[in-house]
Amino acid sequence: MIDVRGLDVVFGHGKQAFHAVRDVSFSVERGHSFGLVGESGSGKTTVLRALAGLLDRVARVSGEMTVAQETLLRDRSREFRRRVQMVFQDPFGSLHPRHTVDTILGEPARVHRLDRISERIVTALEEVGLDASFRFRYPHQISGGQRQRVSIARALITDPEIILLDEPTSALDVSVQAEVLNLLMRLKRDHGLTYILVSHNLAVIAHMCETLSVMQNGAVVETMGVQQLRDHTPEMPYTRQLLTASLGYDRAAIDAFEEFT
């Protein structure tokens, strides 16, 4: 479904060139969830944005990306934009502060010239567990978790096949995170969606994904099936350290931490 080979992303020129993503390759089968895990600066969000075609004016992107047999070039086709949707991290920032939920959800429908827009909006809201009373509210009138649901509803309006999720629950309270993760699982099952999920939280990735790649400093350190993560048997020392750190405060383990540069 999704195939990425040798993806390279460079910001800036000459001496100030920053190699954000180096030679990253992975593939995702239809209907699967693929996780990209890493600490800040690892390049995981950049990979997602490169796939979404958001970097064309700000960085040099090279390498091959194929999505549903369509090779991605500099610009994304309209069909791609219908098929591939994205959910962002910040529920406060990913909705336009002056647009009502109705406008926010109606926009993709109008861009892709879909019919029965009003119906689609109501259906999308129901699917994410929000009732019609939310339709004409502004983002500042609803909670963080509800905003994230609106973001997800927006991603569903065009009946996509692939959703790119950039830390969708990192800014949410733990109890709200559980609800949103459950929602994402259910939607994936009901609609046969394919996910690429970016997160720094190994537990979320272990819960949601079948395969994952660990990134550090722009490169893939290790790719593995989720069972390997659950069994606590990653191969690379960086991944092992990340896993240990995710388990909580362990003084002895911390003293053994290495610097990976």
Add this chain to the structure above:
Amino acid sequence: MSAELTLRGWLLAEIPKSKLQARCQRVFISWLSFRRNPIAMVGLLIVASLVGIAAMAPWITASDGLELHLANRLHAPGSEHWFGTDELGRDIFDRIIWGSRITLYIVGLVSIIVVPIGLLVGVVAGYLGGWVDTVLMRLTDIFLAFPRLILAMALVAALGPGLENAVLAIAVTTWSPFARIARAEALTIRNSEFILAARVQGVSTTGILIRHVTPLCMSSVIVRLTLDMAGIILTAAGLGFLGLGAQPPTPEWGAMISLGRQYLIDQWWVPTVPGIAILVVSLGFNLLGDGLRDVFDPKSGT
């Protein structure tokens, strides 16, 4: 009274049922916040009075302020002529009232020209960046570099004196700061996640500029506009004073000061009353602008 209750109820309803209702509710809540600021309300009162007076001019005035009554020259303010008469015997009160229409005309016309141009240039420059930004900003800089009154004078001298030409000259010298403001907002917004989300949706650049970026620039621009009103009125008055704006016998306040200045010592009311009018109106717009800024201030999260 029950109609009023329903309107208020509609405006304060928990769950808005339509886009119109949602929008009206937002405006209403902003209004409630604005209402709490007494100084801003004074500003609003002054501006509203200006508009009211201009509208009611035919009914408040005794004459059209243009007729000459040379026998009546330079009468002091009294029961018959509340603000006295000028050097040609015209009732100053009536001229002030009719002059308010001219003031509003100037202010309105300048606004209509300046806001769209400033927004367009600023938003496009800020969002697109690159060479478009450079070219547009250098253009803006050129206009910003000229002292307002001098450029206005030069334009009017070239185009000929007259109210419309004065308005044009003022507009040309006033739009630059708005472009700057709009650009600054656009630069901040450009990398927001909701803009990225719109791009991922496939919204065209024009669509993003019109529906996403511009609405967020509006508040800063409007606040700046109200704060600039004072300057616009004074520039028009200045042009009028120099004989480059409204031509006699039009009762434009600046022209009134100009023609009346030689009478300042003995018949103080002739230039002073229009001067006070300009002062009050400029102050009113300033206070209104301050009040609007407090309501729109992005840090309070409106």
Add this chain to the structure above:
Amino acid sequence: MTGSPLLRVEDLHVSYNTPTGLVRAVNGVSFELGREKLGIVGESGSGKSQTGRAILGLTAGAQVRARRLEFEGIDLLNASERTMRQIRGKCISMIMQDPKYSLNPVMTVGSQIEEAFLVHSKTSKREARARTLEMLRAVKIREPERVYKAYPHEVSGGMGQRIMIAMMMIPKPAIIIADEPTSALDVTVQLQVLAVLDDMIKERGMGLIFISHDLNLIASFCDRILVMYGGRVVEECIASELAQATHPYTRGLLNCLPSLDGGQDELPVLQRDPAWLTTPGGTR
């Protein structure tokens, strides 16, 4: 907890007047702090941050009342602003989430720490510089000379927090209140910073109030835990016994965390019971 408590909080209330009515951010919180690491965990709106700030009198615009709010016998509630100024920093210190906002961006790191030294003890400039470098080494910063000359924006987040810890430790406070001190950091850096904090606290016999939303982190780092919900403490327990917690909110929170081990199909969702907002909970 041995010896008398450093801090005694009884029935603390922090309320705000808002256009929509009175908001009770903290609604009857009681606890004691000794020479230990006490974790206060809760979601947003639970009142955990406000509790920390109320202790130091940093809740501007709020009404604070309590039956008792005492630090080593000193009444913090009715203390004069002058007394509070003596206490803040010298006796009770606070570390906040983002060092970017707590460090002065136009002064070098070294000069800021030195300034703290010179304010709190009468030393010569040379002595202050030597102690600054010593402090930087104590928080495990490997190139203290380089960091000394650097500006806050030139150092990483983890280093910034360690610098904050260094600064907060200089006046040798008895208690540190840390409000989400590591939430903005990567997980490995987070633990390294906490290790530094841990060492310093143990060495000096200090008390720590660690406020966070991260239940696992608090359970593994702290000695005792308070769980807050809706401005109240709903559970108080020893950190190692968190898994045996009794209050339904705590259990709900523990259950809805995705775990690294199992791939559950659905995470049990927390059902909020409005009764939690009114009935006193916990082991007290």
